[in-house]
Amino acid sequence: MITIQGLGKSFVGQDGTTVQALRGVDLEVAANEFLTVLGPSGCGKTTLLKAVAGLTPWDTGDIRIDGAPVRGPGPDRSVVFQNFALLPWATVLDNVAFGLRMRGVGRAEREERARSLIGTVGLAGFESKLPGELSGGMQQRVGIARALAVEPQVLLMDEPFGAVDEQTRRLLQEELLSLWEEHRLTVVFITHSMAEAVLLGDRVVLMSARPGRIADIVPVDLPRPRSGDVGSLERSGRYTEITAYLWDRLRDMHTEHRPSKAVR
Numbered sequence: 515m516i517t518i519q520g521l522g523k524s525f526v527g528q529d530g531t532t533v534q535a536l537r538g539v540d541l542e543v544a545a546n547e548f549l550t551v552l553g554p555s556g557c558g559k560t561t562l563l564k565a566v567a568g569l570t571p572w573d574t575g576d577i578r579i580d581g582a583p584v585r586g587p588g589p590d591r592s593v594v595f596q597n598f599a600l601l602p603w604a605t606v607l608d609n610v611a612f613g614l615r616m617r618g619v620g621r622a623e624r625e626e627r628a629r630s631l632i633g634t635v636g637l638a639g640f641e642s643k644l645p646g647e648l649s650g651g652m653q654q655r656v657g658i659a660r661a662l663a664v665e666p667q668v669l670l671m672d673e674p675f676g677a678v679d680e681q682t683r684r685l686l687q688e689e690l691l692s693l694w695e696e697h698r699l700t701v702v703f704i705t706h707s708m709a710e711a712v713l714l715g716d717r718v719v720l721m722s723a724r725p726g727r728i729a730d731i732v733p734v735d736l737p738r739p740r741s742g743d744v745g746s747l748e749r750s751g752r753y754t755e756i757t758a759y760l761w762d763r764l765r766d767m768h769t770e771h772r773p774s775k776a777v778r
């Protein structure tokens with residue numbers, strides 16, 4: 515379980531002004547939960563994710579994973595970024611095996627695990643290619659395989675499908691759902707897409723901007739597993755209701771505190 519209490523973080527810009535990126539963020543993410551995070555640009559989603567990853571310090575509050583305080587990056591957490599963040603000079607195989615190599619896993623074992631995951635994400639045959647030789651969707655599959663290779667407890671995803679075309683995004687969503695259904699990781703997934711947030715999440719966290727706070731948490735009571743028939747899920751009345759509710763809330767946030775219609 516991830517426990518975030520009273521998290522606050524400010525940045526001082528080049529011009530000396532201070533931006534409060536996060537203030538008083540309290541959040542619990544259950545083990546094996548798929549949590550999606552939605553909110554206006556600049557509301558602190560990436561800052562929150564990087565704090566959980568141990569990649570950025572914070573000013574106030576506390577983050578714990580199963581009770582242990584987060585002090586920096588750790589083998590229990592993997593991050594998938596929007597811009598793939600692959601090593602451009604390393605092959606697909608070496609990119610996926612990278613984290614295992616850093617952890618001292620021997621060549622034969624790390625390559626075997628990497629090959630198996632490359633197959634899982636549908637890239638068998640591309641092991642010796644460089645990232646620059648792959649499409650955006652393929653690069654993100656490498657990013658996901660790399661993140662899973664170290665067998666993390668927690669997968670932190672920062673708009674991972676934001677840079678790929680709609681069709682590829684759909685395929686990646688289905689693949690991620692089926693990976694999660696199989697491995698039952700705890701996932702925190704940032705997105706700008708309401709549809710994606712509802713399709714993937716057990717709950718959707720809505721963040722408001724400046725300072726970034728949790729405005730609402732919306733449970734997504736749609737049946738699982740969802741990977742098999744995403745289309746019929748999206749045509750269901752409940753899906754439409756939840757998405758409409760999210761849109762109402764987001765619009766309220768933009769137009770300042772209009773009363774909202776609850777679906778719960």
Ligand SMILES: Nc1ncnc2c1ncn2[C@@H]1O[C@H](COP(=O)(O)OP(=O)(O)OP(=O)(O)O)[C@@H](O)[C@H]1O
Nearest residue numbers: 525526527533535554555556557558559560561562
């Ligand atoms: N390194 C930094 N230096 C100064 N300000 C920063 C830094 N990183 C983030 N910020 C500021 O903190 C706020 C939150 O940024 P963050 O990237 O977390 O938002 P976000 O919700 O992820 O945005 P987006 O949806 O556009 O990716 C923004 O106002 C941003 O300008």
